[in-house]
Amino acid sequence: MYQTKNNRNCFAKGLRDGIPIGLGYLAVSFALGITARKAGLTAFQATLASLLNNASAGEYAGFTVIASQAPYLEMAIITLVVNARYLLMSAALSQRFSPETPFYHRLFVAHFITDEIFGASIMQEGVLNPFYNYGLAASSLSLWALGTCLGVLVGNVLPARLVMALGVLLYGMFIAIIIPPAKKSKVVLGLVIASFVFSYASSVLPVISALSEGNRIILLTVVLSLIAAFFFPIEDQEEHS
Amino acid sequence: MRHNTYIYIFIMFAVSYALRALPLTLIRRQIRNRTIRSFLYYVPYVTLAVMTFPAIMEAGGTPAAGLAALAVGIVLAWFGAGLFPVAIACSLVVFLMSFL
Numbered sequence: 001m002y003q004t005k006n007n008r009n010c011f012a013k014g015l016r017d018g019i020p021i022g023l024g025y026l027a028v029s030f031a032l033g034i035t036a037r038k039a040g041l042t043a044f045q046a047t048l049a050s051l052l053n054n055a056s057a058g059e060y061a062g063f064t065v066i067a068s069q070a071p072y073l074e075m076a077i078i079t080l081v082v083n084a085r086y087l088l089m090s091a092a093l094s095q096r097f098s099p100e101t102p103f104y105h106r107l108f109v110a111h112f113i114t115d116e117i118f119g120a121s122i123m124q125e126g127v128l129n130p131f132y133n134y135g136l137a138a139s140s141l142s143l144w145a146l147g148t149c150l151g152v153l154v155g156n157v158l159p160a161r162l163v164m165a166l167g168v169l170l171y172g173m174f175i176a177i178i179i180p181p182a183k184k185s186k187v188v189l190g191l192v193i194a195s196f197v198f199s200y201a202s203s204v205l206p207v208i209s210a211l212s213e214g215n216r217i218i219l220l221t222v223v224l225s226l227i228a229a230f231f232f233p234i235e236d237q238e239e240h241s
Numbered sequence: 242m243r244h245n246t247y248i249y250i251f252i253m254f255a256v257s258y259a260l261r262a263l264p265l266t267l268i269r270r271q272i273r274n275r276t277i278r279s280f281l282y283y284v285p286y287v288t289l290a291v292m293t294f295p296a297i298m299e300a301g302g303t304p305a306a307g308l309a310a311l312a313v314g315i316v317l318a319w320f321g322a323g324l325f326p327v328a329i330a331c332s333l334v335v336f337l338m339s340f341l
Binding site for chain 2: 017019020023024040041045048049052053054055058059062065066069071072075076079080083084085086087088089090091092093094095097099106107109110111113115118119120122161162164165167168169170171172173174175176177178180181182183188191192195196198199200203213216217220221224225226229230232233234
């Protein structure tokens with residue numbers, strides 16, 4: 001009984017927290033829909049792709065593959081590379097599940113791992129209630145699919161500066177997620193600053209800037225997090241703060 | 242010959258879902274190793290920070306607009322503003338600066 005009520009509360013909170021995410025998604029997926037139409041997808045196909053993939057960079061790369069009618073194997077490899085960061089997020093989330101949570105929730109939560117849903121759900125204190133993730137997904141990923149559909153159907157009617165401003169919502173959210181813990185922990189603060197510096201450097205330096213954006217994200221995440229883990233291992237209580 | 246679009250979409254789905262589901266379903270217990278736990282604890286912050294910068298400078302239309310949005314976002318979040326206000330403020334900065 002208590003559990004059911006708690007689940008409902010978590011779902012409701014997820015729905016609320018998902019709204020700003022969804023607004024950002026609407027703008028980004030709208031732009032994505034325009035790409036899909038150029039690649040020759042129908043509104044139905046593009047919407048289906050969004051419902052099944054929930055990935056901005058991944059879908060963008062996928063539509064590029066479809067546009068060029070490359071071999072199926074290439075689609076598999078590109079999706080693997082661009083979306084590889086979800087592997088890390090999935091591993092991180094696996095540590096937040098309570099042993100009492102039924103197994104099938106892992107299968108559903110997995111499908112809804114996006115950068116933003118991951119970011120919002122790891123901000124929750126204590127163990128993860130999957131219904132919070134479902135709430136986030138319901139209010140945000142529905143708009144992700146809707147935006148893709150609208151992008152194909154109505155293309156370029158929104159003023160460009162509005163689409164651009166809406167797209168920045170997502171970055172604003174990322175900032176709102178990383179700054180509060182950075183204020184509390186000097187290590188996280190240093191890590192955030194180092195991430196900005198190395199991310200910028202890797203986008204302009206030769207060789208490394210030739211890598212795709214997705215690969216640079218993976219590389220920097222692994223290297224910087226490993227260094228931090230070696231030199232500043234966390235205390236037990238930190239994980240839940 | 243045109244490839245089948247539905248097969249393309251299915252391959253995208255199969256690969257993305259495998260990436261998302263495998264660690265979650267295979268790692269069922271708490272990891273004891275302190276270094277691995279620390280690594281997984283730091284991963285989200287690094288990923289989100291790396292994805293934010295310098296990408297926000299491109300998303301903002303001009304680097305100046307993106308940097309302004311970043312600065313406003315950091316200041317607001319530092320002084321306790323929530324997810325939605327910070328996101329809206331960053332967006333508004335970019336929208337207003339596009340008229341300059």
